[in-house]
Amino acid sequence: MSQIKRNIVVTAFLCLMVHTGLFPLDELSGAENVVHGSGEEKKNSSAPDLLPLPGDDTKSVITFSAKDSLLYHFDRKSMELMGKARIDREATTVTAPKIVVDLANSTLDAFGTANSSGTLTEPAVFSNREGSFNAEKITYTFTSGKGETTNIASRSSQVIFSGEQVTRKENGELIVRGGTFTTCDDPEPHYWVSSDYMRIIPGSRIIARPFVMYIRPEIFSKRLPAIPVLPLPFMVFPLHEGRASGVIIPRLSHDSDRGYYFSDLGYFWAVNDYVDMRIEGDIAFNGSWRLGERFRYKSGDAFSGILEGEYERFFKGDEDDSDYEKYSSWNLKFEHHQEFDPSSALDMRMQFQGGDRNYDLNTINTETIVNEQADSYASFGKTSDDENSMFSVGYQRSDYLQSSDEGQLLRTEFYQNRYYPFRSGRLGSLGDWRDNVSVTSGASFRALFSSVDDIGSYDYLADANVQVGYYHELSGSDKILFTQGVALQGNLIADDDYSDNRYGMRLTLPFRMQSTLFRHFNVNAGLYFNHYFVGNDLLKSFDSDGIRETRRNGSEGFSTWNFNADVSTRLYGTLQTPFLEGLTGLKAIRHTLIPVISYTWNPDFTGSDYDYYGTVYDGSGYLRYNRFEHSVYHDIPEGQSSVGLTLKNIFHGRFASSGDARGAERTVQLLSLSASTSYNFAAGQMPWAPLLITASSTALSPNFLLSAGALYDFYSFDRLSGERIDRLQAEDGKGLLRFLSGYFNMSFNMQGKNRSGSSGRPEALRAEQAIFRERFSADDFSYVDYDVPWKLRLSLFLRSERSDPLEDAETTALLNASAKVALSKNWQVGVNTGYDIEQNKFVFPMLQVYRDLHCWQMGFQWVPSGEFNSYSFQIGLKASQFDDIRFKTGGKTKGWTE
Secondary structure, eight states: HHHHHHHHHHHHHHHHHHHTSSSSSGGSSSSSOOOTTTBBBOOOSOOEEEOTTTTTTTOOEEEESSSSEEETTTTTTTTEEEEEEEEEEEEEEEEEEEEEETTTTTTEEEOEOTTSSEEEEEEEEETTTTEEEESSSSEEEEETEEEEEEEEEEEEEEEEEEEEEEEEESSEEEEEEEEESOOOOSOOOOOOEEEEEEEETTEEEEEEEEEEEOOOOEETTTEEEOEEEEEEEEEEEESSSSOEEEEOOOOOEEEEETTEEEEEEEEEEEOOEEEEEEEEEEETSSSEEEEEEEEEEEEEEEEEEEEEOOOOOOOOOOOSSTOEEEEEEEEEEEEEEEEETTTEEEEEEEEEEEEEEOOTTTOOHHHHHHHEEEEEEEEEEEEEETTEEEEEEEEEEEETSSSSSSEEEEEEEEEEEETTTTTTTTTTSSSGGGGGGGEEEEEEEEEEEETTTEEEEEEEEEEEEEEEEEEEEEEEEEEEEEEEEEEEEEEEEEEOOOOOOOOEEEEEEEEEEEEEEETTTTEEEEEEEEEOEEEEEOOOOOOOOTTEEEEEEOOOEEEEEEEEEEEOOOEEEEEEEEHHHHHHHHEEEEEEEEEEEEEEEEETTTTSTTTTTTEEESSEEEEEOOOOOOOSSOOOOOOEEEEEEEEEEEEEEEESSSSSTTTTTEEEEEEEEEEEEETTTTTOOOOOOOOOOOOOOOOEETEEEEEEEEEEEEEEETTTOOOEEEEGGGGSSSSEEEEEEEEEEEEEEEEOOOTTSOOOOOOOOOOOOHHHHHHGGOOOOOOOOOOOEEHHHHHHEEEOOOSTTSSEEEEEEEEEEEEEEEEESSSSEEEEEEEEETTTTTEEEEEEEEEEEEEEEEEEOOOOOOOSEEEEEEEEOOSSSGTTTTTEEEEHHHHHHH
């Protein structure tokens, strides 16, 4: 016994000297700690905590350490490590208060310690790349990777499991008997799953049979007894956030129409890394049911797609109820996206929907609610010649869900960007003026099919054009481009309003000039000649039955031409603002003025000089009429000699930087303001066109957008008919301008600093309906962020129109608001609503309350009024692997508000 104690003391002393660097290795004798498979003891200069494993072809070594003592038994080829013992081999680590290593068999036994009540106070711990677990005892074989444990507790992929007896296989799988698992990291978990037999595949899944799910609710900080809620003979749970085949956990739900029902009952099949399929449905106790499928495929960045469909039979209430209703609906969607190469791609999204339109906030496709239509499209695009040539073909379809109306569009286009055929790389450079000759060309075809109020219409349109240009640099920065083009368009229209098809062609010869002159002026001009081949015209005559119309064939059509030109430049001015720098940080304001003067001229083709209008006697006088008013091309322009003026003003502010960088400045656009009108010298009356004014600004904040626009008329109106008359508004003593229409749009977005320390950059608000659309995703827990203390989003849209001055203005005033407040780290309350200021009523108001219940999450939503009046309550697990475990109930709220 004294010899053993002496060996322990000596061994511990030698290890201490070596590990602290006080005793060099090459001075050790008689206590070599490198053990070879042959059993021979050899002196080695490697560190004393390296042990090659006997019989291991990989020549792996283990490293070991112990705090209290380390004892070698050379006769038994084993060693004991006491006190915070640790064994490492490649990626495998074992720690325990005591570890016994059998070097002959390459095994170890790790022992934890427990108190008098049997509770582990210092467990044995096993860890590798797949995870780690705690146990009372661990037996592990290095060469095979097998092992056994007792009273295990472990964590893998955020899943915590424990078991009475665990066996580890060579491939790393764990067989657990008498085990439990949960994702709740509370010492007394709020839920867990208990199973007699569990097979744990690290990083993949847990297979349990049979199993019972228990919950232990907490009410007012007081725990209730464990309650079994879900017993099943077999279940597979994923351990990763990727895809895995298995039965989809159904959700027990309830609403006032169907009563209790199971939702999302089905199976998910991960065929391989590129294909999966999901079949699921709902079944209610009142007979309602739904069946849906989703098939997805993806091959890297090459292509991806989805095919999903759904059929539903919905029964509202019981058959004996007076308000009993039943609906049937279906929808089908197919998407495919593919890049054949960097220059060609196919994009397709086909959507079809039919049956009765019965939906609520949980509809499969919220876009059909917002747009009131089902849209489909498909397109293929191909570019070539360094993207100078483009070809595309596309298809669009819209089904209007409030009626049987529909529209379909088929189109194909080709466009060749400007290229120089006589330059190098084409026909070879000639070194003269011909090098500046360029050619562009294009062609397109469009077929439009529509049905409105059961009246069908077909419209076919084809275009082809070519343009030859000549580019010349005059001197310095002055340059000019002349182009001469030829364009041909054909149009065929067939609809139920006309007994015969209407067709025609248009030939256009555009001559254009684009130039930069005197460095600062952009000068453009164009002369356009158009000839229309219409095939037939109209002759009106008067008899005892009134005016009679006769369509005549063999018409030569008609011709028009026009000339236009415009000049633009930029003027700059800067105002230094040192008096504002200390107050607002504004150092200077720069004003950019962009004036554009344009001129447009064409003769009066409606006059007697041109035989495009006819005259008919109606019994009381003579009337002039357009001979081509029923033709495909029928617009005959009146005389025009107009000068247009557009003034665009852009104001920028230069601010001192608010950051730490000294001398740094930032530039902000304060205001953009534009105004435009024109004066027609050829008009016999009312030559002034209405004045259009638009403005926008983000001066207050990048997240605060203001935009507005208005249309004003210079002329007054007839007090009896309301028609515009040739008398200036100023002559009536009511100001210079008369309001016709206008709009004002405001969007605002801000939020508090994230509790986690990040700034929490607000999202952009791009349209007045952005907040409205958000209400349809309120069923998703994933967007609830308790770290944001508050968030506010506002959008205001005002529109007013007074086209008839004898009537009151038609006004639309819609306010959308979304406010969320985190009352604490576990509570969030939100209000999302629209308010029609003109009608003085709320539009789709929604109250939302969310509660973080540690490993669970609760949500309540209430829509008190409107088309979607309803309430919804749901509670579910937060862990992504188990987010299908959720209970939901809801229904209509008309009984509450009426």
